[in-house]
Amino acid sequence: DAMVIQNPRYQVTQFGKPVTLSCSQTLNHNVMYWYQQKSSQAPKLLFHYYDKDFNNEADTPDNFQSRRPNTSFCFLDIRSPGLGDAAMYLCATSRGTGTDTQYFGPGTRLTVL
Amino acid sequence: SQKIEQNxxxxxxxxxxxxTLTCNYTNYSPAYLQWYRQDPGRGPVFLLLIRENEKEKRKERLKVTFDTTLKQSLFHITASQPADSATYLCALWGYQKVTFGIGTKLQVIP
Known part of the structure; x- marks a missing residue:
């Protein structure tokens, strides 16, 4: 059974056109993360929510925003996608932070034309 | 600056x-280290966690070592199989977050 679901799996957008990526979880975990992973690079943490508390990484561009309306769902909004934002976006969850295992979704591959 | 190096x-x-895959790190004093497997076009999958006070951890054909003096972790897969072919990422907890290495791509040839 899928535990962390990401929709869509593939997203194509135009340069500058806002796009929203979706993540949902059936694990009832407190923490939800968004990572950006470019080809042959490490997943890079953009931000995470601990319950409703939002934690932004210092080097995450303002172009990236997130919403978590409830425990199960989290959204990644890219306000004005540039060509450099083309990447795989990974959502992950964990019960807590620290040693708790992160469970990843399958990712959304974003293409910017 | 903090750095995680994988081949x-x-x-x-x-x-x-x-x-045997290697993970080296600098400017970290991680309380623990994790290894993940990532297949092409998929999200990482957790494999093993080892804490700073543990020298070695095993799970079936997998073994992880953690040397905080050398600032290195080794990840071993014994009796490797073609199905083990994937990219293996190490991840360190430090500075209030988990940071991933770039990963090493393993290809097991039949």
Whole structure:
């Protein structure tokens, strides 16, 4: 059974056109993360929510925003996608932070034309 | 600055042999280290966690070591199989977050 679901799996957008990526979880975990992973690079943490508390990484561009309306769902909004934002976006969850295992979704591959 | 180094070159080994992957780090004092497997076009999958006070951890054909003096973790897959072919990422907890390495691509040749 899928535990962390990401929709869509593939997203194509135009340069500058806002796009929203979706993540949902059936694990009832407190923490939800968004990572950006470019080809042959490490997943890079953009931000995470601990319950409703939002934690932004210092080097995450303002172009990236997130919403978590409830425990199960989290959204990644890219306000004005540039060509450099083309990447795989990974959502992950964990019960807590620290040693708790992160469970990843399958990712959304974003293409910017 | 903090740095995690994994051999970005692919590792090719013969089926049945032991694969050994390396994760080195600088400017970290991680309380623990994790290893994940990532298949092409998929999200990482957790494999093992080892804490700073543990020298070695095993799970089936997998073994992880953690040397805080050398600032290094080794990840071993014994009796490797073609199905073990994937990219393996190490991840460190430090500075209030988990940071991933670039991963090493393992190819097990039948």
């Amino acid at each position: 970005s070159e692919a590792l090719n080994i013969q089926e049945g042999k032991t694969a």
